[in-house]
Amino acid sequence: MSRPHLLMPGRMPKDVNDALDAHFIVHRIYELVDHEAALAEIAPQIRAVAASGTVVGAELIDALPGLEIIASFGVGYDNVDARYAAGKGIIVTNTPDVLTEEVADTALGLLLMTVREFGAAERYLRAGRWLESAYPLTATLRDRSVGIVGLGRIGKAIARRIEAFGIPVAYHNRRPQEDVGYPYYDDLLAMARDVDTLISVLPGGATTDRLIGRAVFDALGPRGVVINIGRGSVVDEEALIEALAERRIHAAGLDVFEKEPHVRPELMALDNAVLLPHVGSASLHTRHAMGQRVVDNLIAWNEGQPPISPVPETPFHGWTARG
Known part of the structure; x- marks a missing residue:
């Protein structure tokens, strides 16, 4: 199975990075000096986004014509415009339960x-x-x-x-x-x-x-x-x-x-x-479980399986064939 191109707009835990590198071609846009030029070059190839706190709004979604899934790290996903994604047929996932x-x-x-x-x-x-x-x-x-x-x-x-x-x-x-x-x-x-x-x-x-x-x-x-x-x-x-x-x-x-x-x-x-400095879920055990949920949602998508935790705005009704 070919490895899809995945966009990572912001930093993720090391275990998430390592796991995603094994299954995807990961573009860490935050590491590049000229974000806009880099994004314009890779945008047509991007099929998935892994986000942790960074904003994934309508502008970024529109810039990625082949986008199919946005996997958000955390139970809260107000950084992702899930309603807009739903209108585009894009699945958004989060990491409930484990935290x-x-x-x-x-x-x-x-x-x-x-x-x-x-x-x-x-x-x-x-x-x-x-x-x-x-x-x-x-x-x-x-x-x-x-x-x-x-x-x-x-x-x-x-x-x-x-x-x-x-x-x-x-x-x-x-x-x-x-x-x-x-x-x-x-x-x-x-x-x-x-x-x-x-x-x-x-x-x-x-x-x-x-x-x-x-x-x-x-x-x-x-x-x-x-x-x-x-x-x-x-x-x-x-x-x-x-x-x-x-x-x-x-x-x-x-x-x-x-x-x-x-x-x-x-x-x-x-x-x-x-x-407190937003430490509600900040233990090694729980952050590892949250990261694994991000990875599991993306791997399920890549294998044509239902995502584990789609958000209510984007309920899963089956994947359309990917070109």
Whole structure:
């Protein structure tokens, strides 16, 4: 079987690179000085794209007339214009399931760090301040209730962990989930008024852009805690900074940001904000599994088989013959 030409717009983990080199002719466009000239030269040959965070929008899709599949590294794929790809008959895949438990673990760790201030307490010890006095008492999870925004695979894994902590769980979704018994809210503000801890697991995109803003923070109130493990664009950072600085909510824990890796200095200056550098799935075990899913989706396509994890916008209905 001939090796198809594959475009890699941005860097991928080494194990992904090695596996793709064994099955494809890989064009690492990010390594070249003149991207546009190189792309114009190879574009007619490209049949597949492997992307990790880099934007694959309508312009790039249109520049690749033979494109059949875009394999995205990550469960979130807002960097890929999947709807546009669907209109062109191009399959888009992502890497769900393999990172669910890792991200849920991170969400609970971030929640504990935010409410119990474990990171600040460690810094206090390292600074030698324990010799002067005990670390101040903190808030607790014992008297809290959690509302999860986005009860998909990861949201449900987080909910199971929250339940194990003995904390009541509610959720807000576009529609109720039939396989859970948690209270469902079709109104986000109503849920925010009834809980004091909000965990967002929402993907990015136009429908969720800055969904969690001033009105939600005010509904949570001064005991409110906001955890974002989904996409940075879902939370209005300017409104969040104001709510934290004015103590209209108690604290926030963020693993994702609007313009990451750039983080607003105002956020970093706040002592009631816990900030992580998007490490939700960042373990060797999970990133390897995610990379393998990218490879497996592409190999399935190359062998004329159904992809393992096509996104909902591009459901698989069979491959057309490749010329």
